[in-house]
Amino acid sequence: MQTGSEVTPGEQMKDLSDVPSFPAIYAAALDPRSSGRRGSKEPVLPSIGYRVRQVRIDAERARDFDHLMGGPATDLVHPGVLHVLAFPVSLALMARRDFPFALLGLVHLRNQVLQHRPVRVGELVDVECRVRDLQPHRKGRTFEAVSTILGEDGEIIATDVSTYLAKGGDSGNGEPSAESSDGARTSAGGDSASARSSRSTRRAFEAPRPTGRWKLGADTGRRYAAVAGDVNPIHLSALSAKAFGFPRAIAHGMYTASRAFTESRVDLSRPLRWDVTFDAPVTLPGTVLLAYEERGTHGVHCVGWRAGSGDKGPRRCFEVEVTTLG
Amino acid sequence: MTDFPSDALILGGNRIPFARAGGPYAGISNQDMLTAALDGLVARFGLQGEKLGEIAGGAVLKLAGDLNLTRESALSTPLDPRTPTIDMSRACATSLETVVHLSNRIQLGQIDSGIACGVDSASDSPIEVTPRLRRILHRAFAAKTGMQRVKALSAIRPADLAPVPPRNGEPRTGLSMGEHQALTATQWAITRQAQDELALASHQKLAAAYDAGFFDDLVTGYRGLSRDQNLRPDSTLEKLGTLKPVFGVKSPQVEEPTMTAGNSTPLSDGASSVLMGSAEWADRHGLTPLARVVDARNAAVDFAHGDEGLLMAPAYAVPELLDAQGLTLQDLDFYEIHEAFASTVLSTLAAWESDEFCRTRLGRGGALGSIDRSKLNVAGSSLAAGHPFAATGGRLVATLSKLLHERARETGRVQRGLISVCAAAGQGTAVLLESVTD
Numbered sequence: 128m129q130t131g132s133e134v135t136p137g138e139q140m141k142d143l144s145d146v147p148s149f150p151a152i153y154a155a156a157l158d159p160r161s162s163g164r165r166g167s168k169e170p171v172l173p174s175i176g177y178r179v180r181q182v183r184i185d186a187e188r189a190r191d192f193d194h195l196m197g198g199p200a201t202d203l204v205h206p207g208v209l210h211v212l213a214f215p216v217s218l219a220l221m222a223r224r225d226f227p228f229a230l231l232g233l234v235h236l237r238n239q240v241l242q243h244r245p246v247r248v249g250e251l252v253d254v255e256c257r258v259r260d261l262q263p264h265r266k267g268r269t270f271e272a273v274s275t276i277l278g279e280d281g282e283i284i285a286t287d288v289s290t291y292l293a294k295g296g297d298s299g300n301g302e303p304s305a306e307s308s309d310g311a312r313t314s315a316g317g318d319s320a321s322a323r324s325s326r327s328t329r330r331a332f333e334a335p336r337p338t339g340r341w342k343l344g345a346d347t348g349r350r351y352a353a354v355a356g357d358v359n360p361i362h363l364s365a366l367s368a369k370a371f372g373f374p375r376a377i378a379h380g381m382y383t384a385s386r387a388f389t390e391s392r393v394d395l396s397r398p399l400r401w402d403v404t405f406d407a408p409v410t411l412p413g414t415v416l417l418a419y420e421e422r423g424t425h426g427v428h429c430v431g432w433r434a435g436s437g438d439k440g441p442r443r444c445f446e447v448e449v450t451t452l453g
Numbered sequence: 454m455t456d457f458p459s460d461a462l463i464l465g466g467n468r469i470p471f472a473r474a475g476g477p478y479a480g481i482s483n484q485d486m487l488t489a490a491l492d493g494l495v496a497r498f499g500l501q502g503e504k505l506g507e508i509a510g511g512a513v514l515k516l517a518g519d520l521n522l523t524r525e526s527a528l529s530t531p532l533d534p535r536t537p538t539i540d541m542s543r544a545c546a547t548s549l550e551t552v553v554h555l556s557n558r559i560q561l562g563q564i565d566s567g568i569a570c571g572v573d574s575a576s577d578s579p580i581e582v583t584p585r586l587r588r589i590l591h592r593a594f595a596a597k598t599g600m601q602r603v604k605a606l607s608a609i610r611p612a613d614l615a616p617v618p619p620r621n622g623e624p625r626t627g628l629s630m631g632e633h634q635a636l637t638a639t640q641w642a643i644t645r646q647a648q649d650e651l652a653l654a655s656h657q658k659l660a661a662a663y664d665a666g667f668f669d670d671l672v673t674g675y676r677g678l679s680r681d682q683n684l685r686p687d688s689t690l691e692k693l694g695t696l697k698p699v700f701g702v703k704s705p706q707v708e709e710p711t712m713t714a715g716n717s718t719p720l721s722d723g724a725s726s727v728l729m730g731s732a733e734w735a736d737r738h739g740l741t742p743l744a745r746v747v748d749a750r751n752a753a754v755d756f757a758h759g760d761e762g763l764l765m766a767p768a769y770a771v772p773e774l775l776d777a778q779g780l781t782l783q784d785l786d787f788y789e790i791h792e793a794f795a796s797t798v799l800s801t802l803a804a805w806e807s808d809e810f811c812r813t814r815l816g817r818g819g820a821l822g823s824i825d826r827s828k829l830n831v832a833g834s835s836l837a838a839g840h841p842f843a844a845t846g847g848r849l850v851a852t853l854s855k856l857l858h859e860r861a862r863e864t865g866r867v868q869r870g871l872i873s874v875c876a877a878a879g880q881g882t883a884v885l886l887e888s889v890t891d
Contacts, residue, residue, distance in 0.1 A: 202676065248677075
């Protein structure tokens with residue numbers, strides 16, 4: 128994972144005056160005119176980056192985030208707070224008219240955060256977002272949305288890499304991607320996945336012995352939206368989810384990932400990695416079983432899944448690995 | 454004195470700055486604050502992954518769901534999750550009692566280390582339903598048929614729905630703590646001037662201690678606060694003199710009310726923690742002991758029918774403690790007398806100076822005498838810092854231990870310090886600490 132924030136030659140950086148608002152981005156994404164921008168020619172990611180300087184990490188929002196995840200309000204910020212801080216910026220970038228994929232069809236496959244130092248509530252940070260690494264994929268194309276959080280002196284505090292799948296279309300040269308050789312990872316994805324399961328040769332998931340259970344109410348998406356600001360309709364209600372082809376609302380991937388992070392009881396004073404892969408969506412209301420496992424003295428692994436019923440086996444929803452470094 | 458297997462040593466402390474109710478910690482829970490205090494202690498003493506003997510903590514205003522408040526807080530810290538915890542309560546003496554509890558365990562050799570802690574939030578205190586509504590709801594839950602349930606619920610009256618905030622007063626007398634203390638202050642003829650002077654001294658001493666960096670290794674900032682919010686370094690007697698009395702104004706026995714918001718502690722939010730251990734454990738972890746817990750005593754008074762003032766129990770507990778250790782009141786180098794109200798401290802001192810009180814109430818030959826006031830609450834106390842009930846004991850123990858250690862190093866002599874804390878329902882706890890130097 129690259130961590131550099133240096134503006135590479137030929138890259139443009141656009142400074143936004145403030146973090147954009149989610150509803151405006153989604154409204155723009157729903158604008159029928161925006162669908163006309165995608166031609167049939169080879170998709171190209173915009174080389175422009177978006178940047179917002181001097182963003183205050185709001186103590187009350189960090190507190191509400193901690194409480195939503197079931198943790199104590201700490202002065203050291205949950206990395207999920209950094210993610211939701213940067214997310215509207217990268218979303219704005221992906222809502223550009225020259226962006227080759229439809230925003231609301233993207234599937235969040237993976238999220239990787241590398242945090243070099245603790246961040247305190249009230250700190251001022253710069254947020255830079257870019258998209259990169261367009262790759263062919265069995266079911267479309269993948270790319271990475273990279274958010275870099277920088278301190279006041281320009282040091283990189285954290286890098287947050289979200290890998291998205293844009294489904295359909297010509298997947299380029301048709302060669303299988305690294306992911307699709309690992310069939311389990313590419314089944315109907317998590318965050319904004321199609322509810323229809325893929326007919327891929329997914330390896331059967333063998334559920335470990337659960338150590339915990341989440342009973343997620345129908346309002347889980349709305350409660351996350353109230354704190355994170357992300358009002359993506361597929362998370363908010365069954366009705367709004369249906370409008371986008373989902374039979375029920377699904378939990379926000381970063382909600383499940385952030386809650387698993389909190390429950391991993393990480394020492395936030397240390398540098399850390401937080402890696403998440405999303406598989407089947409968590410439908411709402413719903414129950415998720417979890418298994419936490421300490422890996423050495425520095426790591427915690429968590430897998431979350433939906434129990435099987437009838438002849439349907441259990442479905443893995445996400446895997447989270449948190450490692451403290453140094 | 455009995456020889457115990459081990460000394461119980463105070464190794465250090467950490468607290469978050471105390472805030473006024475509704476201030477920067479509004480929306481912050483007891484668990485948040487206690488976790489913050491423990492996190493800071495863990496960071497300060499490098500206790501990541503450490504399995505301690507026990508963590509004893511508590512809160513006075515406690516939500517029903519906070520059954521295992523200390524355990525839940527500890528589990529969010531980098532301490533070994535296999536560290537046992539216990540929740541305790543003795544009103545405002547709670548975290549002083551957690552120190553005594555761990556001290557006893559360490560001295561008996563049951564554990565070799567622990568954290569005593571306490572927390573309170575007046576901003577997030579429990580609000581309950583009325584007892585009548587609670588019983589109706591329980592009847593409805595227990596109903597076997599829909600009809601029975603409807604019948605049970607139909608008993609609800611609008612008045613039952615009013616929320617019930619925590620009681621601000623003694624259930625047996627109906628008087629608030631301040632009203633009780635106003636009676637005691639009148640009984641001991643404590644003047645407004647004396648109370649305001651004590652309050653001013655508390656602010657000045659706390660401010661001076663902060664300025665001198667005394668709290669640098671005792672306090673960790675939280676939610677943007679780096680010093681106690683209630684601290685007013687620029688307060689003056691004139692300013693304090695302008696405040697209107699708030700307690701005793703409706704009591705016929707109090708001719709001239711003297712207790713104001715300035716010479717009474719405000720409702721506060723905060724958390725404190727104290728690291729304790731045996732000499733062997735401290736040595737193994739490379740920690741310098743500050744003080745050892747010598748002894749402790751409790752007392753309770755019958756305030757309910759007016760036999761004694763509500764907050765006067767420490768006036769009884771302290772002489773008992775001194776007698777047990779063969780000390781006089783004047784043998785002490787530091788006195789930490791919790792400033793619930795300025796007049797509480799002054800009434801207690803007046804009682805010890807009274808031949809009559811000491812003869813009739815304590816059964817002694819005469820007065821314990823007066824203390825050197827320059828040794829009293831030398832780094833400020835609750836009037837300036839604020840008083841999150843269950844957090845105050847931990848603040849006092851960490852502060853006094855550091856004072857004892859510093860002074861012992863300077864003078865080369867063993868230093869003794871007394872802590873006395875009054876508590877609701879007529880209780881009091883007194884603890885004797887002694888400096889430890891290497």
